[in-house]
Amino acid sequence: MTSRVTFVSPATSPSLRQARFYDGDSIDDIGAARAREAAGSLAAPARVVLSPSVRCGETAAALGFDGVETPELGGLDVGRWRGRTLDEVGAAEPEAVGHWLTDPGWAAHGGESVRDVCERVGRWLNSAQHMDGRTVAVVEPEVVRAAVTLALGLPEASFWRLDVAPLTATELSGRSGRWNLRLGRPLVASAQGDNAAL
Template sequence: MTGTSLRLVAHGHTAALRRARFGGTDDGLDEGGLRAALAQAHTDPDRRGHLGVHDTCLSSPAAAARQTADTFGLLPTIETALADCDYGGWSGLSLEEVAGAQPQALHDWLSAPDSAPHGGESVTAVRDRVGGWLDEQLGAGRRIIAVTHPLVIRVAVVHALGLPTATYRQLDVEPLAVVRLTSQGTRWQLRLGAPRAG
């Protein structure tokens, strides 16, 4: 059986990400984010040493994810399952603004993955969405690059390893980070270290 290789790539910095805003602004990479993505692309012009050969590239619908893929010379297909969390009424607000206006709601959201006081998706709902997509890729036998959001990558890793959803809070995913998962068709493995070409 041919294995599946999935590289989850976090999009570069945006103004909203730097200001700790809850989604809602479909902005592209900011100047520093674009510079960092270009620097990685120029360090390894065809990205083979870093991302490896791929059969398909997918992207969140967000401008930042599409722009990150474009900067790396990838031609992504939009995959809605890789979209960021829907933050409902908090969309576009900063963590500080929500903490000032709705401290208990923010506490509930941070402490309970099933909570969605903003009226959008809970973290559990994001995990269900992303996890369903991830399960479909198990036996795909393809080499996939998926450019998406830090939260999406965090819940994808938690789902892939069968961990409690609350564990996502213990994972940090930096902009432009790459997480590699592999599968022979029955379960995912997290692979750490430099991937081989191919």
């Protein structure tokens, strides 16, 4: 049995546009419009799962999906940095930001480490290999980073080297503990492209 998981990153929100650590804001009007335009661009899934965040729920709804929030697929908990911009945190805590970007086990901001996120996403991926049919997962960008890091067997330090654009699909297909990767492509209205094959 081959399992397929299509990870979809959320539409744009003010925090994303401002390079601010996600604080629960909604997707913006432009992001919502683009997501609605892309509705129908993905093949019908057997199930839809979501990061438990406002913007992932709103993105899924705009795409025409009704999904189930899945805690293992939550975004990275950044602790006391939530709601602040990276520039603000870098100015106030430059050494801490340096550790955060280079040490996958570091979590002194009071949240999670990159390793923590990779481990929980890895547990979910292991269970996903036993699911029949296609899964669409509308998830935070860090979840996509973790999934790609794990699928390719990359060092955890590679996590921050992977950029995930809004409203892109990244597909993993696999069996027997091995995943193949189809890199993120923008979601577009089905009449404009061939994303329906995803």
